[in-house]
Amino acid sequence: MKTKTLLMGGALLLLLAVISGYCYISHGESKERSPVKVKEPKKEEAIVPGEKGNIEKETVRDTNTDLQQQKVPDAGENHLENILKNFVVVIDPGHQRKANLGKEPVGPGAGEMKMKVSGGTSGTATRKPEYQLTLEASLVLADLLEKKGVKVVLTRTANDVNLSNRERAEIANRHHADLFIRIHADGSTNRNVRGLSVLTPSNDSPYTKAIYQDSLQASKFILSEAEKNPAVKVNGISYRGDLSGFNWSKVPCTLVEMGFMSNPAEDRNLSDPVYLQKLQANIVDGIIKYAEYKQ
Numbered sequence: 538m539k540t541k542t543l544l545m546g547g548a549l550l551l552l553l554a555v556i557s558g559y560c561y562i563s564h565g566e567s568k569e570r571s572p573v574k575v576k577e578p579k580k581e582e583a584i585v586p587g588e589k590g591n592i593e594k595e596t597v598r599d600t601n602t603d604l605q606q607q608k609v610p611d612a613g614e615n616h617l618e619n620i621l622k623n624f625v626v627v628i629d630p631g632h633q634r635k636a637n638l639g640k641e642p643v644g645p646g647a648g649e650m651k652m653k654v655s656g657g658t659s660g661t662a663t664r665k666p667e668y669q670l671t672l673e674a675s676l677v678l679a680d681l682l683e684k685k686g687v688k689v690v691l692t693r694t695a696n697d698v699n700l701s702n703r704e705r706a707e708i709a710n711r712h713h714a715d716l717f718i719r720i721h722a723d724g725s726t727n728r729n730v731r732g733l734s735v736l737t738p739s740n741d742s743p744y745t746k747a748i749y750q751d752s753l754q755a756s757k758f759i760l761s762e763a764e765k766n767p768a769v770k771v772n773g774i775s776y777r778g779d780l781s782g783f784n785w786s787k788v789p790c791t792l793v794e795m796g797f798m799s800n801p802a803e804d805r806n807l808s809d810p811v812y813l814q815k816l817q818a819n820i821v822d823g824i825i826k827y828a829e830y831k832q
Contacts, residue, residue, distance in 0.1 A: 617829065621686040624716075624828045627709040628689060629782070630675035631721035631792075632657035632668035634696040641703050644744035644784030651781050653701035658724030660804040667798060668696055670807055671720045674795060678720065678817040685825065690714070706785035715831065716755055716824060717790035719782055722807060723797045731800040732770040733816075735760045736792035742778030744785070751789035754830055759791060759823030766819050768812060769796075793820060 636656035643649045657667030672693070679689045690712050692705045709717035723734070737756035738745035745752070756774055764771045777783060783790055795816060796803040806812045 617825075618686055620828050620832050621825065622688070625688045625690065625712055625714045626682055626824060627692065627712055627714040627717045627788075628675045628679055629692040629705045629709075629717065629719040630668070630671040631719055632666075632671060633693065633698050633700065634666075634668055635699070637699055637701060639701075641701050641781060643779065643781045644742070647744075647784070651702075651779075653703070658722065658798050660798040660808070661728060662801040662804045663798075663808045665798075665804075665808060667722050667724075670722055670795075670798070672696060674807075674813055674817060675720045677814055678718075678820060681817055681821045682824065685821065687824070687828075702780070702782035703785045706782050706790070709790070710785075710787045714788045716827060717786050717788050718755075718820075718824070719790065719792040721792060721794050723794045724799045725797055726799070728799055728801065731797045731803045732772040733763055733796055734772040734775055734794045735763075736775045736777050736780070736783075736794065738780075738783045738786075738790065739776040739778035741776075742784060745778070745783055748786065748789050751831070752783075752791055755789055755824070755827040756791040758826040758830070759793060759820055762819045762823040762826065763816070765822075766815060768806070769816060769819070 633654060637653040639653045640650035641653050643651045657671075659666045660670070672695075675691060676694075679691055682689050690708065692708050693700060705719075706717065719736075723730075735756045738749055738752045740746065740749045742749075753774075760771060760774060763769055777792075780792070782792070796807050798804045798807065
């Protein structure tokens with residue numbers, strides 16, 4: 538009986554040992570597997586200062602901010618660029634060093650003859666000849682227009698030339714100019730007279746009926762922009778049917794009398810680079826308005 542009891546006790550102890558080992562092994566497996574299971578993806582996704590995940594998110598955010606701040610041309614700007622790059626302006630600096638007293642018809646088929654090109658006026662204060670001033674102004678105008686993308690042709694880039702007014706208009710015709718703009722300065726026996734004016738072809742002229750309306754629109758746009766300049770006195774528009782430079786033109790044309798060189802103050806202004814630059818910028822703005830109008 539005692540032996541049977543000992544055997545039963547030993548079996549019980551053995552059974553308890555087996556159960557205990559199994560529990561230990563099971564618990565051990567769960568501990569070994571936990572690092573594999575717990576890679577904690579949530580912690581990797583969390584935004585922690587200084588960690589790679591956070592840096593990547595901040596970089597994307599900064600990039601988006603930069604893109605938002607970067608100026609992207611709108612459709613209107615692109616449309617204007619396309620207009621101007623196909624827009625041709627022929628600029629004629631009025632007069633030349635030596636006048637040409639020869640005669641030419643005032644218009645195609647005209648019996649009336651007119652001097653080919655006069656010598657122009659000169660500055661009361663500066664003593665600068667008009668032909669020099671008009672070339673200086675025209676070069677500034679050309680530079681400003683080219684920066685806007687406009688195609689520019691100058692009838693002359695030097696003072697020692699011999700070009701009649703008819704020949705100047707024909708240069709504009711050959712280049713199929715969208716606008717032929719003539720740059721001049723005024724003169725008067727009255728030194729008090731001053732101000733900018735714009736000359737445009739007359740509707741009464743038999744030579745300019747086809748270009749009258751567009752020429753007038755260009756003249757109005759230029760005059761309107763000049764009026765925005767507080768330093769410039771604007772006199773208005775003058776309609777002319779007697780100018781061979783208009784009458785021989787087959788393209789829209791206008792003439793800007795920038796001011797009176799016979800007026801000492803205005804004469805000095807026209808030789809002031811800052812004043813001249815701003816004035817030409819006004820003319821450019823008027824030309825651009827005309828280019829937009831033509832579209």
